[in-house]
Amino acid sequence: MKHLRLLVLVLPFLLQAYSSKNIATKTKNAKKWVTLFNGKNLNNWKPKIVGFPLGENFGNTFRVEDGILSIRYDKYDSFRNRFGALYYIKKFANFRLKVEYRFVGNTTPGAPSWGFKDGGIQYHCQSPSTIGLTQSFPVCLEFNCHGGNGKEERPTGEACISGMTILVNGKKNASNCTLPDIKKTFHGEEWVTAEIDVNNGKIRHFVNGEKVIQYENPRLDSTNALAKKLIIAGNDVVKDGYISLQSNSHPMDFRKVEIMEY
Template sequence: MKNCFVLLASVLLFISCAESQKDDTPWKKLFDEESLDGWSTKGGEAPYRVENSAIIGATVYNTPNTFLITDEDYEDFILELDFKVHPSMNSGIQFRSNSFDGYMDGRVHGYQAEIDPSERAWSGGIYDEARRGWLVDLDENPEAQGAFKQNEWNSYRIEAIGDTIKTWINGVPAAHLIDDKTAKGFIALQVHSIGEDAEEGTEVMWKNIRILTEDLDKYSTESPLEPVQTKNKLTAAEENNGWELLWDGETTEGWRGARLDEFPEEGWKIEDGVLTVLASGGGESEAGGDIVTKELYGDFELKVDFKITEGANSGIKYFVDTDLNKGPGSSIGLEYQILDDERHPDAKLGNHEGSRTMASLYDLIRADPDKPVNPVGEWNTARIVSKGNKVEHWLNGEKVLEYERKNEEYRELVAESKYVDWPNFGEAEEGHILLQDHGNEVSFKNIKIKSE
């Protein structure tokens, strides 16, 4: 009888320990292990199938990258999954990714946790698919490089909470990124395109795909890695392609007032890596005034992140000559308009209909009315490309207008605009880049330029 009591006590103790160790984390399955319900393909034509409770993707010739994407979008989350990849392949897990008709004809773009079985061994690094390229590689992280297991199942953990993204491969910290480019998007599994020298039909597999979207602070994990900050920094791809920071994110170096030898003493502020022109009643250059680069630029590609407040008006000017217009108002130059189209009356003004709306060539050419504009209070990205006399305006990755300077059509537009009184308007070979003070609060960051 005594032995029976001992046995019973042992069984109860085992059950109690098992229950105490039970994972009560509120995980949700993204894959039901039987079908591809909740997922769809986008991009290329590589096939996906379900076999032995795993999703399997296989390579095919003559097709671009293929993505199996979730029907739902996710913002903040913790994602875990297992994967196994053929040694010759390259793949990845997209997250906070999107596909828009106007962006590269719908190409999938966004963050990717790399799957890299090559000798480079960057599995767990963070790549920005179809945008900025590598954000965090593993060159400085040999522990993570060595954590990948060739021809075996590997485990990933991806945490995306606010502007902080962290990854682990087989429990080893791989990447720690601070970046606020995209806050929400789908999750996707990638089958990479292949060349003629690769073998068709090679496979990558995923299983145990689960996500956590509640109580993330409770379940998030500290990373010992020093975070990589992208604000006002060049990515590796940008450095390799000749980009330079036009503003360092901390000082006024390289900039001055449009009518001053130095930077304005008031009207602008620098805080937390953001350059802001302060509100002063909506007047044009009546407070701190416009600021310009000290350098002149001719052929260039410019990228600027900007954020407007409600009813705001501002602009990015180029080919600016600060010796023109010594009187009231802003310095003279071609202008990429920044405006709250919904609330500012300028959106309905101008000699050419719609030419004073967001991303337009101010008072000359209207931007595409279907342009992708983020809401007031969120960041947008302006891009201006000037090569020879050809100029393009881009907004959030989409080209919204293009034109050619110095030809008859351009000069007719100028003759019908507010610039008619300025001889040879916009026809200089080079000029300053200008950020406009129009009396409304507008913020800027990540100001980068590539010049010829």
């Protein structure tokens, strides 16, 4: 009886100690958001623009002003298909990426017709050091950012591929871009939160917290000349790559770029 009373007295303290230890372990192992854009400069980012070597920021295309990472073309006489992207220097595999963006101003003269409010967040990109001088786009996956013209719907968040294949609802993609299931169009210059969740070959796109599309099994496309060069020993499975922000001819702003690795 004495032992039972002692157990009753001690048990709450043991449970509390276990609970505290368990919470501490979970906190220690909790995933953390890491800021990729520091709000001050382009440290750890490298531009690659068509016709220019990696690292050359032609026309000050990518710049930081008032804590905003901006893409501008005011020093271009004409766009002339000078597509580009700003690459983060580290490779990522499984992660959740969060980017806040908006379209501003007018499309650059000489831009392609589809360039109006068109941009992208590229991921699982080939190494920027392997991109050719005149190569327009890397081999990659993409969260395609779109904006509306105030009339027609033009949903953001579709899944686009360059030199890859994916499975959408269990079927191989039928085109380079697949429209999202949940269609959201933003017509003004409002900020939009894009999120990309990549977990062991399963990928989801989110717009303002809502899942809009999912797909899986990205592979290098052996019928694509650029992708074919990246296939090593017959292995075409894509498990990791670089992240970049596209410059497709319409001015854009980014105020947050964060990542949580799994």
